[in-house]
Amino acid sequence: MAKSAGDRDRSTSQGRRGEPTAPAAPTRRSWKEMWPFLVALGIIVVVALGIGISYLIRPADDRMNTEAHIQHAVNDAYTARNELDYAAYRGAMCAAELGSDTFPDEATFVDDNRISFEENGQIVIPEIADITVTGDRATAQVHWHFDEKPDQEQVTNVVVVREDGDWKVCTS
Structure with a gap:
């Protein structure tokens, strides 16, 4: 006999014996996975500081x-x-x-x-x-x-x- 959509949903949320299973625990990410994002953020900060310093050093008249x-x-x-x-x-x-x-x-x-x-x-x-x-x-x-x-x-x-x-x- 074919299962209905509701039966399928129930069967996936139950364990082998038909008992409900606990939700899976979130996996913790390592700081090593964030390394590329931190490098990119560092580069953006350095570029922004460089632009800001150049505006402070060069007078406004020179930029016009x-x-x-x-x-x-x-x-x-x-x-x-x-x-x-x-x-x-x-x-x-x-x-x-x-x-x-x-x-x-x-x-x-x-x-x-x-x-x-x-x-x-x-x-x-x-x-x-x-x-x-x-x-x-x-x-x-x-x-x-x-x-x-x-x-x-x-x-x-x-x-x-x-x-x-x-x-x-x-x-x-």
């Missing part, structure tokens, strides 16, 4: 590409205007710009930007695009608007030049 340096230079100039920080503004501008007759003195810079800030709010730069680098000279399109007039976005072509290893904003 040229386009990122240019974006930072443009952003520094606009941020200085927002913060009425004349020293930072001068630091973001090229030597030709600083030597120009039209470059503002501190009082003019602060007054002009304070008036603009009171009327329009801060300058917001949602995007710096179309960066083209030719040697130590680059151009970028700066998309900007005032925070109180977001619907009046403007695009300004900005020239950035490398002087003594740093990128600086220049009008020409």
Whole structure:
């Protein structure tokens, strides 16, 4: 006579005499079986530490590409205007710009930007695009608007030049 599925299940859980058997005791694994996993974990930790140390040793400026340096230079100039920080503004501008007759003195810079800030709010730069680098000279399109007039976005072509290893904003 054929056994049903239920009968088969019962027969496998019983001993020879039809008595239920105790579940099998779990086998203990040896530390030797875990050795490959421990080695892999050790390698991962060493690699992660190497990457972390290299980031601590190398300055952030060294890790940035040229386009990122240019974006930072443009952003520094606009941020200085927002913060009425004349020293930072001068630091973001090229030597030709600083030597120009039209470059503002501190009082003019602060007054002009304070008036603009009171009327329009801060300058917001949602995007710096179309960066083209030719040697130590680059151009970028700066998309900007005032925070109180977001619907009046403007695009300004900005020239950035490398002087003594740093990128600086220049009008020409």
